[in-house]
Amino acid sequence: MSMPIVPKQPHRPDLDKVIIDLLESIALEEVALSHLLNAEAEKIQSFLCKFHEDHKADYVKLISFNNSVNSTLSSIVMKEFLLLRKLETTLQITDEKVCKKKDHKDKPHRKKCPPLCPPGCKCDECKQA
Amino acid sequence: MIMPPDQHLCESKTFILKAIDQLESSVIQYFRLSEKMIEASYVIHSDQDQDYETSLFKTACCLRSFFSYLIELQEILMKKKTVILYTISREDILQQPQFSVFHQNSIQHQEAVKACLESNIKSIITHYAWFKDIYIMKEQLEEFLHYYKLKKNMLNVYFEEEMYPEPSPPLLNIAKGSYKRRTDTQR
Numbered sequence: 001m002s003m004p005i006v007p008k009q010p011h012r013p014d015l016d017k018v019i020i021d022l023l024e025s026i027a028l029e030e031v032a033l034s035h036l037l038n039a040e041a042e043k044i045q046s047f048l049c050k051f052h053e054d055h056k057a058d059y060v061k062l063i064s065f066n067n068s069v070n071s072t073l074s075s076i077v078m079k080e081f082l083l084l085r086k087l088e089t090t091l092q093i094t095d096e097k098v099c100k101k102k103d104h105k106d107k108p109h110r111k112k113c114p115p116l117c118p119p120g121c122k123c124d125e126c127k128q129a
Numbered sequence: 130m131i132m133p134p135d136q137h138l139c140e141s142k143t144f145i146l147k148a149i150d151q152l153e154s155s156v157i158q159y160f161r162l163s164e165k166m167i168e169a170s171y172v173i174h175s176d177q178d179q180d181y182e183t184s185l186f187k188t189a190c191c192l193r194s195f196f197s198y199l200i201e202l203q204e205i206l207m208k209k210k211t212v213i214l215y216t217i218s219r220e221d222i223l224q225q226p227q228f229s230v231f232h233q234n235s236i237q238h239q240e241a242v243k244a245c246l247e248s249n250i251k252s253i254i255t256h257y258a259w260f261k262d263i264y265i266m267k268e269q270l271e272e273f274l275h276y277y278k279l280k281k282n283m284l285n286v287y288f289e290e291e292m293y294p295e296p297s298p299p300l301l302n303i304a305k306g307s308y309k310r311r312t313d314t315q316r
Contacts, residue, residue: 030148037155066191
């Protein structure tokens with residue numbers, strides 16, 4: 001099996017942009033779900049209106065309709081839960097990024113250690129040691 | 130005009146809050162409709178036929194799962210609100226006008242949900258009080274009403290302008306006598 005080759009993209013977004021994009025995608029999904037809920041609510045309303053008008057209405061119709069509404073609601077609840085997890089993870093990344101920035105500011109820049117001398121070296125530091 | 134990333138981040142969080150607001154209003158619509166659904170099922174069962182018990186049990190089960198989905202949805206929405214508000218700074222919440230609008234909407238929704246839950250519980254008691262499965266549904270709604278009141282107060286804390294009391298100083302500083310109370314200007 002070979003590994004997939006991802007083509008190089010000229011404009012890769014940075015972390016800030018990715019976080020904002022993720023948050024916006026969550027918001028858009030929320031809006032889409034609210035539209036779905038509204039459509040389902042309208043369906044219930046029209047069903048109830050017809051149900052009251054119809055004198056031969058029976059409980060079988062009501063139960064089957066209720067079941068269909070429940071299945072839609074259950075899918076929406078699942079999606080909502082996934083969105084909650086996505087939101088938490090995105091905000092966690094934001095927090096980590098802020099903490100890293102703070103740490104970088106607080107820490108003083110240390111000098112890099114010089115490489116170790118080979119055995120039998122005659123430099124000044126080795127002579128002193 | 131290119132926005133700075135922090136401002137853009139705050140804007141996208143506000144966008145999510147608005148979307149949650151929209152979703153919450155849809156859920157409230159469902160709570161309102163649920164009362165009509167209870168009434169509809171009551172209309173069918175007013176004349177007692179042979180399958181009366183079975184049909185009542187089935188409709189009660191359906192309504193119960195309907196309410197549990199609504200409750201779950203509302204709980205997730207509240208969690209989301211809390212998660213977002215926790216990440217926004219206090220100054221931003223108090224100063225920016227969009228958050229005050231969001232708070233007002235949120236209060237309206239809270240009142241609507243509370244009223245809907247109470248009326249639902251009342252109509253369940255009046256229509257179905259004799260049936261065992263309905264009692265579970267009633268308990269479920271009452272439990273959620275209690276939970277909702279608690280969470281509602283927690284959410285409102287984010288929008289309050291009151292200052293919190295100063296945290297107690299470390300005991301070691303008091304023992305050494307080196308602790309000085311902060312003045313108002315330092316605050």
